[in-house]
Amino acid sequence: MKFLSFFFTLAFFTVHQSTFSQENFLVGDALPDAPELSARGDNGVGVQTLDLVNKNQLDILSIKDGKGQLYDRPITVEVWYPATIPQNVDEIETYTQVLGTNGRAERPLVPFKFKGRALRNALIVKTEKKYPLVILSHGYVGSRFLFTYLAENLASKGYVVVSIDHTDSTYKDAANFTSTLANRSLDQLFVLNEIEKLASPSSDSFLAGLVDTSKTGLIGYSMGGYGGLNTCGAGYSAAAIGFFKSMTGGSDALDKRGMDNEAYKSSIDQRIKAFVALAPWGMTNGVWDTMGLAGLKTPTLFVAGSQDDISGYEKGIKAIYEGAINSDRYLLTYINARHNVAPNPPVPDTMKPGLHIDEYLRYADSVWDMRRINNVNQHFITAFLGIHLQEMDYAEYLDLEPDANTGNWKGFKPRTSIGMELLHTTPATD
Known part of the structure; x- marks a missing residue:
């Protein structure tokens, strides 16, 4: 019996290793314990790169004594979309990313590659019913490839997904933090407007006539969440504006x-x-006051780690959730996770001895498996966006008991809803 037990254990281990080998398991794939809505949709996925230019913008980095010059601000975006995948063609894309921060001696730029499930320049599926738009906005620092697991997944479910490289805020070009403070929300709105232009029926873009920007979802991580809150109605506080002025010699760019x-x-x-x-970053730094948070009226799903040491939890993300009294809002909390509840998982080939710990922690959590977090994010974001952008009947996936440890969360396999909390608060009434 001991021999048979050992044999079956060895066989299982061999299959397990094969199933989750680097060759077979790609970023964004579903683990065996992935919740129901993390599964990819029925569409193939295409991907293209667009280089946009926001003309005549204030160059925050040029500000001196409160005044700055205008420039044409470059914005590169990656676009994922429902696509036709030809027979006998692999739906595989190799993305190129870097570790490091702006090539500093202690944080040199180190290129690496990883694969996803999309096909470069595939033909978009044309349909009479336009696709809702989803905009992704990374943190400081980050890149447009930080959450391909989510972009590909949503595109397979009938969304056009546009992920932004925020100038002065990527691994390659990270610059003074003031640029990110001032430009994050402006970049998000610019990209929304540009996609609307490209989706015009008279446009020569592959998106012409195919995107419904009146049904837009915005997803922001860390500084992307900071900007997204402002984009959606949470105006910055007088204290935040004063802090910006002190950093720029009196500039009114944030006013x-x-x-x-x-x-x-x-x-x-x-x-x-x-x-x-x-x-989302900013609450522990006084970026919002009571009036600012009350300005958020857009339905919002907050996602946080209970031990977030960058944005803060009780006085940070949870305080934003509680103060956004006019929003129909949810708060999904990964118990004992820190700040990195959004990115792709670390790529094994890049995680070598001597690597700066911050490079690893850009993509990893010290308690949670990032692949697990990715799958849970896919599940809940699919439900949340499906309700608000596609009129899907997904309410049962969000109307849950707060404590996941009850084991009764809809869409989760037996014994897998554990270590999380989901709160829901409806808007205040007059």
Whole structure:
């Protein structure tokens, strides 16, 4: 019996190793314990790169004594979309990313590659019903390839997904933090407007006539969440604007995104119907006050680690959730996870002895398996965006008991809903 037990254990281990080998298991694939809605949709996935230019913008890095020059701000985006995959063609894309920060001596840029399930320049599936738009916005620092697991997954489910490289905020070009503070929300709105232009029926873009920007979802991680909150109605506080002025010698560049600015309050973009804030930064730094948080009216899914040491949890992300009294909102918490609840998992070939710990922690959590977090994110974001952008009947996947340890979470396999909490609060009534 002991021999047979050993034999079957060895056989299982061999199959397990084969199943999850680097060759077979790609970023974004579903683990055996993945919840139901993490499964890919029925569409093949195409991917293309677009180079955009936001003309005549204030160059934050040129500011001196409160004044700066104008420049044409480059914005590169990656676009994933429902696509036709030809027979006998592998739906595989090799992405190129870098570790490091702006080539500093202690954080040199180290290129690496990883594979995903998409086909470069595949033909988009044309349909009479336009695709909702989802915009992805990375942290400081990051890149447009930081969450390919989510981009590919959503595109397979009938979304056009656009992920931004925020100039001055990527691994390659990280610059003074003031640029990120001022530009994050502006970049998000610019990309939304540009995709609307490219989706015009008269456009010569592959997106012409195929994207419904009136049904837009915005997903922001860390500084992307900071900007996304502002984009969706949470105006910056007077304290935040004063802090920016102190950093720039008196620049008023952030004033127009403040909650005290009447033009800001009247400019909240109604095309954005749903917002996902993954570990949004700023609350512990006084970026929002009570009035600012009350300005958020967009339905919002917050995602956080209970031990977030960058954005903070009780006085950070959870405080934003509690203060956004006019939003129909959820808070998904990974118990004991830290800040990195959004990125792809680390690529094994890049994780070598001597690697700077911060390079590893860009992609990993010290408690949670990032592949597991990726799958759970896919599941809940599919449900949340499906309700608000595709009119899907997914409410049962969100109307859950707060404590996952009860084991009764809809869509989770037996013994797998554990270590999480999901809170829900409806908007305040007059």
